[in-house]
Amino acid sequence: MLTRKQHELVCFINDRLDETGISPSFEEMKEALDLKSKSGVHRLISALEERNFIRRLPNRARALEVLRMPERPEKAARAKPSTTAAAPPPANVRAVPQPANDxxxxxxxxxxxxxxxxxxxxxxxxxxxxxxxxxxxxxxxxxxxxxxxxxxxxxxxxxxxxxxxxxxxxxxxxxxxxxxxxxxxxxxxxxxxxxxxxxxxxxxxxxxxxxxxxxxxxxxxxxxxxxx
CATH class of the missing domain: 2.10.109.10 (Umud Fragment, subunit A)
Structure with a gap:
């Protein structure tokens, strides 16, 4: 069970990685969560690591990987069961590769x-x-x-x-x-x-x-x- 701030942080990191392929900086995380100092971000990161939601990539000062996501209540409420299989993408459409977190x-x-x-x-x-x-x-x-x-x-x-x-x-x-x-x-x-x-x-x-x-x-x- 994550605290509200831990939940907000892992969602923010995941959204930023989806958008840009680059982890947010500690300053960006501090501002996004309205924290007073970066030490609060460090504590949240450590707690998420201990719970195996994220991990820090070795030898990189600013690189995080999201291992799993908590359920987002707003998405769960909107989700509806469907008996219709999703149509496969057209054969001529290629998947866009995710940018490297480098x-x-x-x-x-x-x-x-x-x-x-x-x-x-x-x-x-x-x-x-x-x-x-x-x-x-x-x-x-x-x-x-x-x-x-x-x-x-x-x-x-x-x-x-x-x-x-x-x-x-x-x-x-x-x-x-x-x-x-x-x-x-x-x-x-x-x-x-x-x-x-x-x-x-x-x-x-x-x-x-x-x-x-x-x-x-x-x-x-x-x-x-x-x-x-």
Whole structure:
């Protein structure tokens, strides 16, 4: 037996999936149910999961699947038994495939320098990303500022899709946090007792820091580019 809010939420999610093929965001669910905070949505989602009405798709920040639906009283009241079999659809009419639920929203944490370091994680918004661009793990996005990674195909204004990790191997492109205040997107390399952050633009020089001054915040998983 579902509570009224649980019933409203699973119906809202199911209707949105039928209409668009994409799960509603937590903000949309909060507004649709007139809740005061997203924590209420999280509690309702967890309760519906426990009752096997919905499930969260793995490795996706915004993807829900409706496993079964509760009976809707208004539809049950209108339903009438029929002894006439429904006519099959015409042979020349093809079923329309449902859109794939393949869009993920990940946090967008401001701008990151592809040139000299700048402050990172300036606020937080969300960015819709095709699931095919992401692998396993937790991801976030940063807007690229600068041209020092152009020879790696990373341009000013691109969105760098970053998988969270605190480790990296030589030659990987990482988000490096310097002195816990500034971040940059560079190739990561160890050079003796130092960490070297290499640009992909011959007009820029490598940056060298003692290991205690550099923390890896993630490594590049993909690039999303807008064409205006």
């Amino acid at each position: 869009v993920i929203e990940i946090p967008l944490h401001g701008r990151i320098a592809a040139g000299v370091p700048i402050e990172a994680f300036e606020g937080s918004a969300m960015l819709a990303v095709p699931a095919a661009l992401l692998g396993n793990g937790e991801h976030y996005a940063l807007e690229v500022s600068g041209d020092s990674m152009v020879e790696a195909g990373i341009l000013d204004g691109d969105y760098a899709l970053i998988r969270r990790t605190e480790t990296a191997r030589d030659g990987e492109i990482v988000v490096a946090l310097i002195d816990d205040s500034e971040a940059t997107l560079k190739y990561f390399r160890r050079e003796g007792a130092m960490i070297r952050l290499d640009p992909a633009n011959r007009a820029y020089d490598p940056q060298r820091y003692p290991p205690a001054h550099v923390r890896v915040q993630g490594k590049l998983s993909g690039i999303l580019r807008r064409y205006d």
